[in-house]
Amino acid sequence: MRFRQSRWPDYGQRVPDIVRGLVAIGGGVGIGVGAASYSRLRQRPHCGVAAGTLALAGMGALSLGVAGLLPCPSRVARVRERDDLLDRIPWRGDERVLDVGCGRGLLLIAAAKRLATGTATGVDLWNDELLSGNEAQAVWFNVAAEGVPASRIRLATGDARCLPFADASFEVVLSSLMLHDLSKAEREQALREMVRVLAPRGHLGLLDTFFRVGESAAVLRAGGLADVRISASHSPTHRTLTASSATPIPIQQVTASAASERG
Numbered sequence: 001m002r003f004r005q006s007r008w009p010d011y012g013q014r015v016p017d018i019v020r021g022l023v024a025i026g027g028g029v030g031i032g033v034g035a036a037s038y039s040r041l042r043q044r045p046h047c048g049v050a051a052g053t054l055a056l057a058g059m060g061a062l063s064l065g066v067a068g069l070l071p072c073p074s075r076v077a078r079v080r081e082r083d084d085l086l087d088r089i090p091w092r093g094d095e096r097v098l099d100v101g102c103g104r105g106l107l108l109i110a111a112a113k114r115l116a117t118g119t120a121t122g123v124d125l126w127n128d129e130l131l132s133g134n135e136a137q138a139v140w141f142n143v144a145a146e147g148v149p150a151s152r153i154r155l156a157t158g159d160a161r162c163l164p165f166a167d168a169s170f171e172v173v174l175s176s177l178m179l180h181d182l183s184k185a186e187r188e189q190a191l192r193e194m195v196r197v198l199a200p201r202g203h204l205g206l207l208d209t210f211f212r213v214g215e216s217a218a219v220l221r222a223g224g225l226a227d228v229r230i231s232a233s234h235s236p237t238h239r240t241l242t243a244s245s246a247t248p249i250p251i252q253q254v255t256a257s258a259a260s261e262r263g
Contacts, residue, residue: 009145011106012132080234082107082176085205086114088231088242094118095171100160100194101178103131105139111174112152121154121170123163130181160190168199176207179216187212188219195223198245206241213239
């Protein structure tokens, strides 16, 4: 996909296939029902046909309405949720930050703005099925639109379940609305990887769905993180989770906790 540089950042639409599907359903139902019913009613007016027409037209309008409302939580509420999550991290300004599943940079770039001498690294598989236009190039366009120095940003291609970084590489590890797209076993593995790359006395921050965040908290506690806190978010279906690594976490402990969970 080619991106045209804009003055305004564009962080994409989550679940774009659902939005496109609702638009297609709404538009198709509306056009098809309208044309068929108009022809039928002209030939033979009938109350039953009119009622069916209204019902199907209502379904089409509802689909279009939902499709129109979906971008609001994706593009507006997520900004508020992002800022709330970042406000819960005690920033110094010299941190090495990792955003796991960074997408087009919504969380990554905002974290970079809180740095003075640190760097922010985003890692993703760049899959556009869950986020429209999910490419590394989109991140760089948003970096420029937000006025963040490109030297402060790093991008990598990698899997959250096997992060391509050494142990204790980052003082801050973040992730937003990525974990719930994985299976339970994959989520636990991704969380253990986040613990592995988190430096001693580092901080971890997550934004995820409310019905998954409790599971994540249990895995993080088992992995040795402390001060694990779950907080309400601007969306009723999301929660923020923060935790810290007060002392160095031996890799044996992370492995042992994973083994005990499987047992």
